[in-house]
Amino acid sequence: MVSIYMALQGLGANKLRSFLTMLGIIIGVGAVIIAIAIGQGSRQAVAESLQRLGTNVMTAIPGQQRRGNVGFGFGSVNTMKLKDAEAILKGCPSIARVTPAVNRSAQVKYANKNTNTNVQGTGEDYPVINNHYIAKGRYFNVQDVRGLKRVAVLGSTTAKDLFDRQSPLNKRIQVSGTPFTVIGVLKEKGGMGFRNPDDGVYVPVTTAMRRLFGMENIQSVTCQARSAGLMRRAQSEVEKVLMKQHNITNKDEADFFIFNQADLMDAQNEQQDTFSKLITYLAIVSLMVGGIGIMNIMLVSVTERTREIGVRKAIGAKRRNILSQFLLEAMFLSLVGGLLGVAFGISGASFVGKANNWKIILSPQTIIMAFSFSAIVGIFFGFYPAFKASKLNPIDALRYE
Numbered sequence: 404m405v406s407i408y409m410a411l412q413g414l415g416a417n418k419l420r421s422f423l424t425m426l427g428i429i430i431g432v433g434a435v436i437i438a439i440a441i442g443q444g445s446r447q448a449v450a451e452s453l454q455r456l457g458t459n460v461m462t463a464i465p466g467q468q469r470r471g472n473v474g475f476g477f478g479s480v481n482t483m484k485l486k487d488a489e490a491i492l493k494g495c496p497s498i499a500r501v502t503p504a505v506n507r508s509a510q511v512k513y514a515n516k517n518t519n520t521n522v523q524g525t526g527e528d529y530p531v532i533n534n535h536y537i538a539k540g541r542y543f544n545v546q547d548v549r550g551l552k553r554v555a556v557l558g559s560t561t562a563k564d565l566f567d568r569q570s571p572l573n574k575r576i577q578v579s580g581t582p583f584t585v586i587g588v589l590k591e592k593g594g595m596g597f598r599n600p601d602d603g604v605y606v607p608v609t610t611a612m613r614r615l616f617g618m619e620n621i622q623s624v625t626c627q628a629r630s631a632g633l634m635r636r637a638q639s640e641v642e643k644v645l646m647k648q649h650n651i652t653n654k655d656e657a658d659f660f661i662f663n664q665a666d667l668m669d670a671q672n673e674q675q676d677t678f679s680k681l682i683t684y685l686a687i688v689s690l691m692v693g694g695i696g697i698m699n700i701m702l703v704s705v706t707e708r709t710r711e712i713g714v715r716k717a718i719g720a721k722r723r724n725i726l727s728q729f730l731l732e733a734m735f736l737s738l739v740g741g742l743l744g745v746a747f748g749i750s751g752a753s754f755v756g757k758a759n760n761w762k763i764i765l766s767p768q769t770i771i772m773a774f775s776f777s778a779i780v781g782i783f784f785g786f787y788p789a790f791k792a793s794k795l796n797p798i799d800a801l802r803y804e
Contacts (some may be wrong), residue, residue, distance in 0.1 A: 404542040424700045425740035427693020428674075428777050432744025433751055436687035436765070440752040442679030443769075446672060459628040459664065460532060463645060465620075466658040479618045481659050485608070487648050488526070488624045494644040496638035499629045501525035502533075503608050503621040512577040513565040519563050519658055521603040522578055524611025526599035530589070532627045535600055540572045540587030548607040551614060555583040559591040560601040578604060579615055640661050690776060694784035697736050700728060701788035726780055726793035733785020734778065741777030745770055 451645035465481035488503040506523040527545050529535050543554050555576060563573050571585045583606065592600050598796055612618040627635040645659050646652070749765060 410574050414436065421700075421736060424696050425736055425743065426739030427689065427696045428737050429693075429744040429747055430779065431686055431690030431693045431780075432741050432773045432777050433747035434689055435547050435683060435776070436748025436769055437752045437755060438551065438682035438686050438765045439677060439769045439773075440748075440765050441755065441761065442675060442682070443766065444756065445678070446675045447764060448547075448762040449672070449675065459631050459634060459637075459675055460635065461626050461628070461641065461663045463487075463624045463626070463641060463659050463661050465622070466660050481622070482649055483621050483624065484619075484707055485612075485621060485650075486646060487622070490648050491624060491626060491641055491644050494647075495626070495637060495640035497628055497633040497640055498626050500528040500532050502529045503610050503623070504529075504625065505608060505616060505618055506624045507616055508579075509579045509604075509615070511565065513571075516565050516741040518561060518564045520558075520757065522611065523603055523605050524608035524615070525605055526608055528627075529605065529625075532625055533600070535592050536590050538590040539570070540585075542587055542605075543607050548609050551610045553583045553588045553608060553610060553614065554579065554607065555590060556587040556590050556597075556605040557585060558601040558603040558605070560599065561604055576604075577732065578606070582612060583773075612735075633642045636662060654674045687776075691738065694737075696782035697781060698731055698784040698788060700736075701733055701785055702791070704732070705729065705788050705792045722793040726789045729789035729792045730782070730785050733789065734781045737777050737781020737785070741774045742782075744777060745774055748773065 436749060453599055463483070465483055485503055488501045491498060492501045498776065502525050503750055504523060504525050509516055509522040510519055511522070527543060527548055530542050537556070537557065540556070542556055543552065546552075555578065557565070557571055565576065566574070571588060575582050575587050576585060577583075583604075589601070589605070606615070608621065612621070626637065628634050641661060642654070642657070643686050646654070649658055723793060728782055749768070752763050752765055755761065
């Protein structure tokens with residue numbers, strides 16, 4: 404208790420200096436909390452964004468034509484057919500659903516209103532694969548696809564543009580001059596980069612190919628694996644089926660490319676980890692600088708209070724008493740600085756999130772880790788000055804001017 408009292412008294416004698424000493428710890432702890440909160444929030448935001456594209460999804464698209472060392476971009480060669488999608492569903496045990504797709508921009512009209520939007524031809528499993536579910540009515544079924552039915556499902560934005568507050572169900576619209584009956588409206592999903600699934604018209608893929616666009620080939624096949632753990636196996640199965648369908652024996656000559664959601668997520672997470680580590684390392688450096696500041700001030704304090712130490716030793720104070728007093732002073736500086744740093748980190752993370760519209764995740768583990776590290780810094784950098792004070796010879800200390 405005496406050591407605690409003496410430590411508090413020593414720090415209270417120079418309040419401004421004590422606060423300035425704590426600044427390094429405050430900034431370091433706060434920076435660690437803010438950096439990790441941003442990193443974790445960013446990781447979750449990326450995961451949620453990918454989930455909006457669909458769950459356990461991979462997409463096969465046409466490959467690229469090459470002449471020598473010159474590539475003409477994905478889609479420059481297209482040999483993908485509707486039968487490829489059927490073959491994938493039949494020949495890939497790890498695949499639960501597939502949806503072939505084509506899309507083009509087209510003029511869509513209802514009464515005196517019209518809009519230029521993206522018309523997508525899809526299979527009947529599109530809503531489940533892409534997590535884009537029906538709000539009103541229904542999505543077209545396998546009979547509609549096989550029968551080339553002229554039925555359409557509207558994205559929420561397109562429905563509002565054409566019908567405002569009216570119900571679009573069972574109304575007839577014109578898509579590039581061809582009449583379609585609206586059978587459903589999709590839930591609002593939100594834009595995803597350059598593409599907004601809410602601004603679109605969805606029709607059976609066969610109808611789009613034969614009645615609207617005059618196409619023989621499809622532009623993509625989106626596949627849904629039965630589980631996240633089967634994504635790699637599913638991709639391998641899809642590659643084998645497509646190579647067999649296209650009579651390709653060398654994988655390097657494949658005329659298609661597969662985008663795997665798991666690969667995309669891994670790449671995004673790797674980028675986020677790199678960013679988070681960089682910021683965290685900078686924050687740790689700030690904490691170390693704060694610890695050096697504590698050591699520097701404690702050494703100055705020991706020098707200034709040399710006679711006080713000599714008097715205390717002369718009247719019976721032992722080395723452990725002196726050691727514990729100065730070590731407690733260093734710990735108080737780091738612990739109080741850590742608490743203020745936690746407050747700074749929480750408020751700073753919230754401010755950064757709101758100011759930039761970023762997702763922020765503040766976890767108790769992060770706060771505890773940052774605070775604990777500040778205590779370790781205080782003990783580590785405070786030990787040497789405390790040890791130096793405890794070793795002072797009382798006779799020499801009393802003579803010190």
